[in-house]
Amino acid sequence: MTWAHLSMEQRRAAGLRGALVKAERYRATIRERFWARVAPENENGCRLWVGNFFTTGYGDFAWKGRSTGAHRVAWMLERGEIPAGKLICHHCDVKGCVNPDHLYVGSALDNSRDAHQRNRVRPPKGEQHSAAKLTAAAVVEIRRRAATESTASLAREFGAGWATVRDVIAGRTWKSVRP
Numbered sequence: 001m002t003w004a005h006l007s008m009e010q011r012r013a014a015g016l017r018g019a020l021v022k023a024e025r026y027r028a029t030i031r032e033r034f035w036a037r038v039a040p041e042n043e044n045g046c047r048l049w050v051g052n053f054f055t056t057g058y059g060d061f062a063w064k065g066r067s068t069g070a071h072r073v074a075w076m077l078e079r080g081e082i083p084a085g086k087l088i089c090h091h092c093d094v095k096g097c098v099n100p101d102h103l104y105v106g107s108a109l110d111n112s113r114d115a116h117q118r119n120r121v122r123p124p125k126g127e128q129h130s131a132a133k134l135t136a137a138a139v140v141e142i143r144r145r146a147a148t149e150s151t152a153s154l155a156r157e158f159g160a161g162w163a164t165v166r167d168v169i170a171g172r173t174w175k176s177v178r179p
Contacts, residue, residue, distance in 0.1 A: 031077055034061060034070075038098055046097040057095040074098035075105075087111050093118060125176060133160040139174045 028036070037051035037059075049059030049070040059070025075088045078100040082088060089111045092102040106114070115121045127135055134142070138158050145154060146169040155165040167173040 030063075034073055034077060037061070037070075038074075041099065044092065044094075045099060046092055046094050046102060047099040048094070048096045049098050053096070059096055059098060070098050071095075071103055074100055075103050079103075089114060093120065126174060133164060134158060134168065134174070136174070136177045139168050139177045140179055142168050143179055 037049060039048045039050050041047050049061075051070065052060040054060050054067075054069070060067050061070045061073045062068070063073050063076070069088070071090065072082060072088045075082060082105060085107070086105050087108060087110075088103050089106040090097055090102055091104060092099075094102075097103075112121075124130070126132065142154050142158060142165055151165050151169065152162055155162045158165065160168075164173070
C-alpha cells in the first residue's frame with residue numbers, strides 16, 4: 001500500500017511515522033531504478049547506460065545483490081531469464097547500449113565469431129605485441145644476413161631465441177615486414 005497520496009494530516013491521523021512514509025513514497029521497483037539510469041534513444045537507436053561502468057566498458061548494475069552487466073539486466077527485465085551458459089551479445093557493437101532490441105542471446109562461440117566478422121578483434125602485431133623481442137628493423141637485418149650467418153649467432157646477437165630467428169628467416173612470423 002502506498003501512502004504518497006495522503007496529506008501530512010492524514011498520515012499523522014493514521015499514526016504513520018515519517019521514515020515509513022518516506023520509504024513507501026520513494027521505494028522504486030528494480031525496473032524503475034534501472035531505466036532511470038538509461039539515456040533516451042540516440043540517432044543509432046542505442047539506449048546508453050549512464051550509471052556505473054565496469055573497467056571493460058560495460059554498464060554495472062546491482063542485480064539480486066551482485067554486480068551484473070547492465071545489458072544482461074536489460075535483457076532479463078524485458079525478455080526474461082538468460083539460459084545457462086549463454087551470453088547477451090550486442091548487434092550494435094556499443095558496450096554501453098542496453099536497448100533490448102540491440103541485444104541477442106548467444107554462446108561464447110557466437111560472440112567470438114561475431115567479433116571476428118566485424119573486425120573488432122585485432123591482436124597486436126609486430127612491435128606492438130607485448131611479447132615482441134624484435135623490431136621491424138631487426139627483422140629486416142636478420143633476413144638480410146641469414147644467407148651468410150648462422151641462425152644461432154643471429155639469435156645471440158639480437159637477443160631472441162633460435163626458433164624465433166628461424167621463423168623470421170622462413171617468413172612464418174613477421175610476415176608484414178618486407179625487405
